[in-house]
Amino acid sequence: xxxxxxxxxxxxxxxxxxxxxxxxxxxxxxxxxxxxxxxxxxxxxxxxxxxxxxxxxxxxxxxxxxxxxxxxxxxxxxxxxxxxxxxxxxxxxxxxxxxxxxxxxxxxxxxxxxxxxxxxxxxxxxxxxxxxxxxxxxxxxxxxxxxxxxxxxxxxxxxxxxxxxxxxxxxxxxxxxxxxxxxxxxxxxxxxxxxxxxxxxxxxxxxxxxxxxxxxxxxxxxxxxxxxxxxxxxxxxxxxxxxxxxxxxxxxxxxxxxxxxxxxxxxxxxxxxxxxxxxxxxxxxxxxxxxxxxxxxxxxxx
Amino acid sequence: xxxxxxxxxxxxxxxxxxxxxxxxxxxxxxxxxxxxxxxxxxxxxxxxxxxxxxxxxxxxxxxxxxxxxxxxxxxxxxxxxxxxxxxxxxxxxxxxxxxxxxxxxxxxxxxxxxxxxxxxxxxxxxxxxxxxxxxxxxxxxxxxxxxxxxxxxxxxxxxxxxxxxxxxxxxxxxxxxxxxxxxxxxxxxxxxxxxxxxxxxxxxxxxxxxxxxxxxxxxxxxxxxxxxxxxxxxxxxxxxxxxxxxxxxxxxxxxxxxxxxxxxxxxxxxxxxxxxxxxxxxxxxxxxxxxxxxxxxxxxxx
Numbered sequence: 001x002x003x004x005x006x007x008x009x010x011x012x013x014x015x016x017x018x019x020x021x022x023x024x025x026x027x028x029x030x031x032x033x034x035x036x037x038x039x040x041x042x043x044x045x046x047x048x049x050x051x052x053x054x055x056x057x058x059x060x061x062x063x064x065x066x067x068x069x070x071x072x073x074x075x076x077x078x079x080x081x082x083x084x085x086x087x088x089x090x091x092x093x094x095x096x097x098x099x100x101x102x103x104x105x106x107x108x109x110x111x112x113x114x115x116x117x118x119x120x121x122x123x124x125x126x127x128x129x130x131x132x133x134x135x136x137x138x139x140x141x142x143x144x145x146x147x148x149x150x151x152x153x154x155x156x157x158x159x160x161x162x163x164x165x166x167x168x169x170x171x172x173x174x175x176x177x178x179x180x181x182x183x184x185x186x187x188x189x190x191x192x193x194x195x196x197x198x199x200x201x202x203x204x205x206x207x208x209x210x211x212x213x214x215x216x217x218x219x220x221x222x223x224x225x226x227x228x229x230x231x232x233x234x235x236x237x238x239x240x241x242x243x244x245x246x247x248x249x250x251x252x253x254x255x256x257x258x259x260x261x262x263x264x265x266x267x268x269x270x271x272x273x274x275x276x277x278x279x280x281x282x283x284x285x286x287x288x289x290x291x292x293x294x295x296x297x298x299x300x301x302x
Numbered sequence: 303x304x305x306x307x308x309x310x311x312x313x314x315x316x317x318x319x320x321x322x323x324x325x326x327x328x329x330x331x332x333x334x335x336x337x338x339x340x341x342x343x344x345x346x347x348x349x350x351x352x353x354x355x356x357x358x359x360x361x362x363x364x365x366x367x368x369x370x371x372x373x374x375x376x377x378x379x380x381x382x383x384x385x386x387x388x389x390x391x392x393x394x395x396x397x398x399x400x401x402x403x404x405x406x407x408x409x410x411x412x413x414x415x416x417x418x419x420x421x422x423x424x425x426x427x428x429x430x431x432x433x434x435x436x437x438x439x440x441x442x443x444x445x446x447x448x449x450x451x452x453x454x455x456x457x458x459x460x461x462x463x464x465x466x467x468x469x470x471x472x473x474x475x476x477x478x479x480x481x482x483x484x485x486x487x488x489x490x491x492x493x494x495x496x497x498x499x500x501x502x503x504x505x506x507x508x509x510x511x512x513x514x515x516x517x518x519x520x521x522x523x524x525x526x527x528x529x530x531x532x533x534x535x536x537x538x539x540x541x542x543x544x545x546x547x548x549x550x551x552x553x554x555x556x557x558x559x560x561x562x563x564x565x566x567x568x569x570x571x572x573x574x575x576x577x578x579x580x581x582x583x584x585x586x587x588x589x590x591x592x593x594x595x596x597x598x599x600x601x602x603x604x
Contacts, residue, residue, distance in 0.1 A: 098517060098518045098521055099473050099474075099517075099521075099597075126585075128585075128586070142447055143445055143446070143447050144445070144447060145444055145445050145446060145447065145590055145591065145592040146588060146590045146592070170498065171401050171497060171498045172401075180582060180583055182585060195473060195497070195498070196472065196473045196497075196498050196499055196592075196594050196595060197498055197592075197595075198595065199588070199590075199592060199595070200576075200579055200584075200587075200588045200590075200591075200595065202588070203585075203586040203588075204583075204584050204585055204586055215400060215401075216400045216524075216525045219400055219401075219521070219522075219525075220521075220522050220523065220524055220525065221522065222518075222522055223518045223521075223522065274502075277502055280482060281482055281506075282502075282506050283428075283430075283484060283505075283506055284430070284505045284506055285502075286448060286501070286502045286504070286505075288447055288448045288501075288502075289447065289502075290447040290448070290498075290499075290501060292498050293498060293499075293500065293501070293502065295401075
């Protein structure tokens with residue numbers, strides 16, 4: 001994210017000062033985030049597969065999402081079909097509800113003039129959770145309000161009760177909108193979490209990925225004034241120029257994206273540094289953390 | 303908030319349908335939020351004191367904040383002095399960091415041309431927490447990541463460890479920016495939480511109130527591209543037309559604001575309805591809640 005890299009710059013400067021002035025801090029094992037990030041090695045980063053990335057071109061800029069086929073294989077497959085067949089090009093962002101979600105799709109979805117979904121399926125099975133043994137969560141030490149176990153799986157925030165595991169509705173997570181029928185979502189309308197994590201949605205709707213760059217293109221949109229933040233007129237909607245799978249983007253236009261792995265010792269150090277806050281500003285470092293306050297660092301070169 | 307009232311409208315319609323079709327739901331005691339809200343009585347609402355409200359006039363609209371003198375008496379008093387002496391008029395919003403904060407104050411704060419703070423104090427004591435017996439928290443049933451006890455005090459979200467009680471950094475909370483010295487905040491620069499609750503700030507900085515209307519005027523601002531989301535040029539900043547204490551606003555311009563009390567049986571029912579989610583859409587109502595996912599309903603007539 002833009003803010004992460006900006007913060008990294010500042011923290012890097014702070015690190016330089018701290019390291020020069022008080023090298024003992026480093027030896028104590030009580031590392032700040034800047035110190036942890038300065039120590040990560042190239043192998044602590046991963047490059048997401050281009051075939052799992054969606055580039056969303058809006059008039060004001062680009063949003064990049066990483067998909068989570070490990071948790072929602074059927075929904076992700078249907079979504080990829082829609083993207084590859086250019087279903088979304090020319091559709092619109094239809095909703096922005098403050099402290100909740102931004103949503104896009106076909107404004108004419110329920111009308112005669114609705115766009116054909118082509119060879120995609122009209123419905124996709126509910127993929128609200130996996131059996132716990134179908135995925136591996138790198139657990140963090142957190143007393144979570146909603147889940148007995150929380151951590152990261154496939155690089156995404158996840159929760160578990162020991163029997164079922166699911167992706168958690170943290171800021172930036174991308175979900176498959178549905179109506180009242182559980183399989184009524186098919187990927188043709190997606191939402192992004194843009195406020196405090198609405199974790200009560202966990203296990204009630206399919207999450208399919210996360211925004212990894214450009215979320216500010218969505219979060220700064222004017223809020224819709226209709227019920228639930230839907231825009232009341234077409235003029236208020238933001239047109240979608242295009243959605244493209246990363247491997248359909250010309251090589252020279254693909255971004256060089258790296259995300260900190262979430263299953264490494266370096267990431268555990270990162271989480272620890274976010275939990276204990278050894279930066280000098282903090283007078284009462286909490287020693288506690290919420291899964292949605294951990295945002296795996298992203299590096300983007302455009 | 304605008305979204306709450308919009309949602310109320312929709313939920314009200316849903317309620318009408320549910321109530322007509324399935325009156326048994328009401329008798330079961332398993333109430334939806336719409337059902338709870340339809341049953342609250344006039345005495346379940348409170349009208350905040352105009353002398354505890356700040357009206358912030360921006361070019362694009364108005365933001366209204368309610369102050370929390372019970373938790374931060376010295377900082378609130380200093381802030382009121384600044385507002386009444388019109389310190390903020392013509393200053394600017396200087397920072398918007400995605401998923402974190404919007405902040406305003408004097409862009410020239412550290413320069414020769416900085417505006418005088420008039421008769422306000424240059425520093426205000428750190429008011430990061432109270433002794434637990436200095437306030438009363440109406441506790442909710444929640445397993446909180448950051449605090450042993452959470453609930454509401456004076457209408458604001460709060461946490462406690464049994465010895466100390468403090469306001470929690472939920473979405474919309476307003477804080478007093480500070481430097482590295484604990485008493486370096488004086489109210490001349492304020493921030494509003496605009497993302498997932500950064501609860502690690504709890505007990506590290508003084509919270510002084512909450513935005514109760516118009517937060518979308520702040521959350522939709524373009525993000526700053528400088529370190530920590532600060533704007534890099536004056537042109538990117540949003541000018542502040544004025545800040546006024548509510549009782550300095552002409553009577554005909556004051557808004558009729560009501561907030562659901564947080565120490566009533568009706569509010570307990572409201573929290574229960576947000577915890578168990580009996581709306582038909584939910585297939586797996588969580589039965590759990592996070593303090594920052596409870597936003598006491600606000601009714602505004604302008």
